[in-house]
Amino acid sequence: MTTASTNDVLRAVRIGLRMSQDDLAKALRRAGEELGEPNEASKRLVQRWESGTSRAPRPVYARALEHVTGRPVEALGFTLPVPQARVHSDSSGGHDMDHSPDGVQAATATQSPLADMNYSGIWLSRYEFFSSSRDETFEGKHYVVLLQHGARLTGQSLPGASSNPDSPLSLDLTIDRNVVTGSWIEQTAADGYYQGARYHGAIQLLVEPTGRRMAGKWVGFGKDFDVNTGPWELRLVDTSTSKATLQKYSGTPE
Structure with a gap:
C-alpha cells in the first residue's frame, strides 16, 4: 500500500498566513465569490490537501488558492520541484539563479546528534548576490516559518517579513x-527592480553543532555559461510557531 505524501508546503503557507484550516476554507470561498467562480471549499478539503489524500486542486480551487496566498499553485506543494540549472538575466545585466539541488555536490556528512533535532520555528534567512548591472552586492532577508516532517524541511516567509516588499520566499529542503x-522560489515585487519576476534556485547548507544556524552557498550558471555563487544562511530566532509569534515576526527584518 502506498502512503500519501503530506503537503507540508501548503501547511507552511497556511500557518505563515496565520490561518487555521477552517480560516483558509472560508477565505477560499470568499475568493471564489470575488473571482466570479463560487466554490465549496471546506475544512475537510483543506485537510485532504495537506494530508496528501488529494494531490492537486481542481482549477476553480487552484485559482482561489492563488488569490488567497499570492503564490502560484505550483509553489503550494501540489507538484514536485522541477528545477533545471540556469540563471535568468534582467534587462540591465543583473542575474538571478534558477537551478536544482542536483547542481550542488553533496558534502560527506558524519554522524551527529543533530540528526535527532527538530528545526521547526522562525528563522531569519539571509542571502547575498552580486549584480553586474549595478556593480554592487545586495542581500535579501526574510523571516520564514520552517516546519519539519521527517527529513524534510519546508519554509515560507511570513507576510510582510522581507527586506524587499512583496517578495515571498518558499524553501523546500532535505536534511x-x-x-x-x-x-x-522567490516571487519578486511587481514594482521592484526585477518587475515581478519569479525565480528558482538551489542551496546547500551545513548545520552548526548548536543547531541554531545553517550556513552555506547558492550556486548557479550565468548568462555566459559562467558559474555564480554567494553566501546564504538561516539563523533560528524562535522555536515557537504560535499565532502570537508569527505576528511578532511579520515585519521587515532588521
Whole structure:
C-alpha cells in the first residue's frame, strides 16, 4: 500500500498566513465569490490537501488558492520541484539563479546528534548576490516559518517579513544529518527592480553543532555559461510557531 505524501508546503503557507484550516476554507470561498467562480471549499478539503489524500486542486480551487496566498499553485506543494540549472538575466545585466539541488555536490556528512533535532520555528534567512548591472552586492532577508516532517524541511516567509516588499520566499529542503540541501522560489515585487519576476534556485547548507544556524552557498550558471555563487544562511530566532509569534515576526527584518 502506498502512503500519501503530506503537503507540508501548503501547511507552511497556511500557518505563515496565520490561518487555521477552517480560516483558509472560508477565505477560499470568499475568493471564489470575488473571482466570479463560487466554490465549496471546506475544512475537510483543506485537510485532504495537506494530508496528501488529494494531490492537486481542481482549477476553480487552484485559482482561489492563488488569490488567497499570492503564490502560484505550483509553489503550494501540489507538484514536485522541477528545477533545471540556469540563471535568468534582467534587462540591465543583473542575474538571478534558477537551478536544482542536483547542481550542488553533496558534502560527506558524519554522524551527529543533530540528526535527532527538530528545526521547526522562525528563522531569519539571509542571502547575498552580486549584480553586474549595478556593480554592487545586495542581500535579501526574510523571516520564514520552517516546519519539519521527517527529513524534510519546508519554509515560507511570513507576510510582510522581507527586506524587499512583496517578495515571498518558499524553501523546500532535505536534511541529512548536518547537511541541508534544497531549492527555493522567490516571487519578486511587481514594482521592484526585477518587475515581478519569479525565480528558482538551489542551496546547500551545513548545520552548526548548536543547531541554531545553517550556513552555506547558492550556486548557479550565468548568462555566459559562467558559474555564480554567494553566501546564504538561516539563523533560528524562535522555536515557537504560535499565532502570537508569527505576528511578532511579520515585519521587515532588521
